[in-house]
Amino acid sequence: MxxxxxxxxxxxxxxxxxxxxxxxxxxxxxxxxxxxxxxxxxxxxxxxxxxxxxxxxxxxxxxxxxxxxxxxxxxxxxxxxxxxxxxxxxxxxxxxxxxxxxxxxxxxxxxxILPDLPGVAERWGKSVIHCPYCHGYEFNGKRLGVLNLSPMSVHQASLIPEWGPTTFFLNGGAIEQDAAADLVRRGVTIEPAPIERLVGEDAAPFAIRLSNGNEQPLDALFIGPxxxxxxxxxxxxxxxxxxxxxxxxxxxxxxxxxxxxxxxxxxxxxxxxxxxxxxxxxxxxxxxxxxxxxxx
Incomplete structure (x- = not known):
């Protein structure tokens, strides 16, 4: 046929x-x-x-x-x-x-194509998310993070503070001085240390474990893979x-x-x-x- x-x-x-x-x-x-x-x-x-x-x-x-x-x-x-x-x-x-x-x-x-970072894949679509318009409201006012994956991540980090206090995880990467200043004006905290893994039993809340041994609790992590x-x-x-x-x-x-x-x-x-x-x-x-x- x-x-x-x-x-x-x-x-x-x-x-x-x-x-x-x-x-x-x-x-x-x-x-x-x-x-x-x-x-x-x-x-x-x-x-x-x-x-x-x-x-x-x-x-x-x-x-x-x-x-x-x-x-x-x-x-x-x-x-x-x-x-x-x-x-x-x-x-x-x-x-x-x-x-x-x-x-x-x-x-x-x-x-x-998710980043090769332990803890991301099992939380994908739940507390590791991409679109704030699709899922941001559910985390309104909570502890939010943005993972640095590409130049577009800076734009994402400047947008997410609309939904809550935001940390931009450079994960050992670099950021231009002007872009960093713009994020700070938006109230974004910039964390330069590399990330070791996401830890915690449930999808949310969880924590970001940094290479320096510190852990930062989060309710949602936004990524743009x-x-x-x-x-x-x-x-x-x-x-x-x-x-x-x-x-x-x-x-x-x-x-x-x-x-x-x-x-x-x-x-x-x-x-x-x-x-x-x-x-x-x-x-x-x-x-x-x-x-x-x-x-x-």
Whole structure:
């Protein structure tokens, strides 16, 4: 069977696109690894009518609603290869099946590259967090830290004091004098010592153990880790890719079309700002563009 659209990625962007295409009675195959980026978080915030909901529960509800449309099929496998031949896209799955589609939507998301610092991974999405707009309110007025990972960390450190008293952990790194002065004016404490590990039994509170033996208690640590694409399909197809603030972005136009005819992209892989709301909106826009491309 040749589908109207193959969607690589079954998270918020991919499901939003599948919903709109299903409602247009178009045949859709959604490839879903069931490993969304925000699976580490217990709650998603800033989404109308879903504020504070478990993101995995949200996705399960969305998937069930999309699956009710008879023209939508789900396959719980990753795409490992994609080629354009005979006016169609052939996508090879992990178990060897090949599915064919007239158009292709890339919505496979990104994978955060966490720092190799003991105690970070087990707290990721709980008390080691990235976005203050998504999770800052829950730590409002508490002891906050920012980990120095890149030049963007200075900007992050200047923003976090909006939510509480903030320490910027240089972790043995350097900071320009003017940037340090700006942070001090914002009330930020700068800690230059390298970090040994995060200690404590629970997600929060915990403590930062420094190389000098001192420990500083915290309720939340904000980090801005780099990221990579969760799939290399965009590169395989020759999609234009540009450098974002912390990782790559697939280049798309206002209708979410890539430079490769018939290939669209949506969600975190297309932007530097990452929220559930953005992802859903991107998926809807991509679906509208795909539907029009199929008609005209």
């Amino acid at each position: 040749r589908y109207d659209t193959i969607i690589i990625g079954g998270s918020f962007a991919g499901l939003s696109a599948a919903l709109y295409l299903g409602r247009a009675s178009r045949s859709v195959c959604v490839l879903d690894t069931r490993a969304p980026r925000n699976r580490f978080a217990s709650a998603s915030h800033g989404v109308f009518a879903q504020d504070g909901s478990d993101p995995m529960t949200m996705l399960a509800t969305m998937r069930a609603q999309v699956a009710a449309y008879p023209t939508v099929r789900f396959v719980d496998e990753a795409a490992v290869g994609a080629v354009h031949e005979n006016n169609a896209f052939s996508v090879t799955l992990t178990k060897g099946e090949v599915v064919s589609g007239t158009t292709l939507l890339l919505a496979f998301g990104i994978t955060d 780099p990221y990579r694409f969760s799939s290399d399909i965009a590169e395989q197809l020759g999609c234009a890719i540009k450098a974002g603030q912390l990782g790559p972005c697939v280049t798309v136009d206002e209708m979410k079309a890539t430079n490769v005819a018939g290939v669209f992209a949506a969600g975190d892989i297309t932007r530097s700002g990452h929220t559930v709301t953005f992802a859903c909106a991107d998926g809807v826009m991509a679906a509208l563009a795909i539907h029009r491309s199929l008609i005209f």
